[in-house]
Amino acid sequence: MPQFDPTAFTPQLFWLAVTFSVLFFAMWRFALPRLSNIMEARQQRIDADLDKAASVKEEAGRVLAEYEQAQAEVRDQAAAVIKQAGDRMAAESTARHEAFRAELAERTRAAEQRIAAAKDEALANIKTVAVEAARAATAKLIGVEAPIEQVRDAVEATARKRS
């Protein structure tokens, strides 16, 4: 076998030493540091991005909480305003109701008084007419001038009996 030829040993050993040393030096000084730098940089970038993402998420959470708080405050305020307005309207409505009712009662009373007055007047007129008519009738029928007080009394009595 060619592998066991001792004359081929020294050139192979020499070039093995040379090439292996070159490869070792290139790996040690250049290739491996470069690879490790690349991978380290990537890891750092990933870590930094993750940190940033976490802080942004935290920030978003805070903003959301603030927003919700503000919303709750505004909602409370709105409810208060609505309640206030409702109360005011209710009070106003009650007041107007009362005023209207009072006015209505007042007017009703005035109207009733007017009606009563008119009725009295009308009744008085009727009695006067009835008295005149009775005196005229008695004068025509029996030719007696009946005294006015007597006729009025009779009319009053009849009216009272009828009513």
Added chain:
Amino acid sequence: MAVEGESAGHGPLAQFEIHRWISIEPFGVDLSFTNSALFMTIAVVLAIGFLMLGTRRHALVPGRWQSVAELSYEFIANMIRDNVGQDGRKYFPFIFTLFMFVFFGNMLGMVPYSFTYTSHIIVTFALAAVVFVGVTTIGFMRHGIRFLGFLMPAGIPVFMAPLIIPIEILSYFTRPVSLALRLFANMTAGHTMLKVFASFVFGLGVFGIVPLALVTALTGLEFIIAFLQAYVFTILTCVYLNDALHMH
């Protein structure tokens, strides 16, 4: 070249022959640039080119080449972390180089008409010897003379020592041999077998389809072996390094 009989022909072993292309012989020492040296150079150039060109953009989102480069980095880094631990970090460049050198050598050997330098016992043995000497030195530097306690595992009765210590010594010194032989034998056997089956293809005429199919399947298998042997060589280095750093 200096192989008897078959060297001139195209026998299964012709692919392992060393050809001196540029003769360099200072002080009578033969340092010629051979086909083996050429493929070592190609492997080194390819490995450096692959890792440097693949990563030249420093892309945050890696492209194909950069992905593969990062994959190889993490593959070896994880291997060291799992087998050696944190204090194996400083040996990372050497172990990475070892893997790349063996892996590219094995893979280049799969190219037709190429030369597989990992099929030469002297190359694999030199790599194994560097690992062995390095690991033993690290062991003594780390633990001093107590590293010899490695040969007498804790918890074994003293009267067993005469039996255990020679066995441990033998097993310790067998490590570089088995490391070198495993890679050499796998590469040599695989390539020889491919060549033998391939030589049947034309000899059998129409029935040559059978060895052809076999060679196709074996080529796939050889690719797996090319990776696997580089992996085994590297992981055993890690295991030996772990033994040296942490004892038993």
